[in-house]
Every structure is written in C-alpha cells, then in structure tokens.
Amino acid sequence: MRRLLRWQETFKEAFLVNASGQETAKLTSQGNRFVSGSKLLSRKTRPEFSIPIRQGKAAIGEPFFSGDRLPYVFASCPTYGRRAVLVVRVTLENLWDL
Numbered sequence: 001m002r003r004l005l006r007w008q009e010t011f012k013e014a015f016l017v018n019a020s021g022q023e024t025a026k027l028t029s030q031g032n033r034f035v036s037g038s039k040l041l042s043r044k045t046r047p048e049f050s051i052p053i054r055q056g057k058a059a060i061g062e063p064f065f066s067g068d069r070l071p072y073v074f075a076s077c078p079t080y081g082r083r084a085v086l087v088v089r090v091t092l093e094n095l096w097d098l
Contacts, residue, residue, distance in 0.1 A: 001027040002034055004088065012072070013037075013089040017049050019082070043087070048074040052085045063092060071095070 001014040005027060015026040015037065021044020026037025043049040051059035061074040071092040079086050 001025065005029045005034060010091050010094070011088045012091050015040075015087050016079075017043050017085045017087060019053065019084060020044065021046075021049050021053075024084075046074075048076040048087050049085050052076050052078040053082055056082055 004014050005011050013028045015023050018024050022042050023040040028035045048061050056078050058077040063071045063073050066072055073090050074087055075090055076085050076087040
C-alpha cells in the first residue's frame with residue numbers, strides 16, 4: 001500500500017477490506033510520512049465494498065467532503081478473486097483549485 005500511495009500523490013489513504021466487509025489493513029499518507037490506521041472499520045454496507053465484492057468490478061463513489069473541507073472520492077476494486085477489496089481515498093484538491 002505504501003508503494004501505491006507513493007505512486008499517486010492524489011491517493012491519500014488505502015485500505016484492504018476482507019470478504020466479510022472488515023478493514024484488515026489501512027495506511028494514510030500525511031505529507032512525506034505514512035501512518036497505519038489504528039481504527040479498522042466495517043465497510044460491509046458501503047458501496048466502495050459492496051459493488052466490487054458482489055459485481056466483481058471497480059467502483060468510484062460519489063464525491064464527499066472530509067474534515068479538512070476538501071473533496072474526495074473512494075475508488076475500489078476487487079482483489080484475490082473477489083476475496084478482498086482494495087479501496088483508496090482520492091483527493092480532488094487539484095480539481096477543486098481549478
């Protein structure tokens with residue numbers, strides 16, 4: 001996940017969700033450092049999990065605003081033969097600046 005966050009600076013967070021909808025790993029980009037997520041959440045009812053796990057295809061969620069008042073979207077895709085879902089929180093800050 002660290003490589004993924006380094007590869008694309010608009011990816012601010014990445015997490016892996018198992019087939020039951022529980023986050024199993026989370027990494028957040030904070031400037032030049034990466035912080036492991038201490039609070040792993042259940043995402044079993046969230047579209048960023050349910051679409052990839054049920055339909056086996058990538059999903060992009062609706063834009064939302066976070067506590068920092070910047071717009072984000074969740075992008076996700078199934079992995080490991082639909083046994084898990086990889087989700088990234090993507091910032092739209094550059095688009096917002098335009």
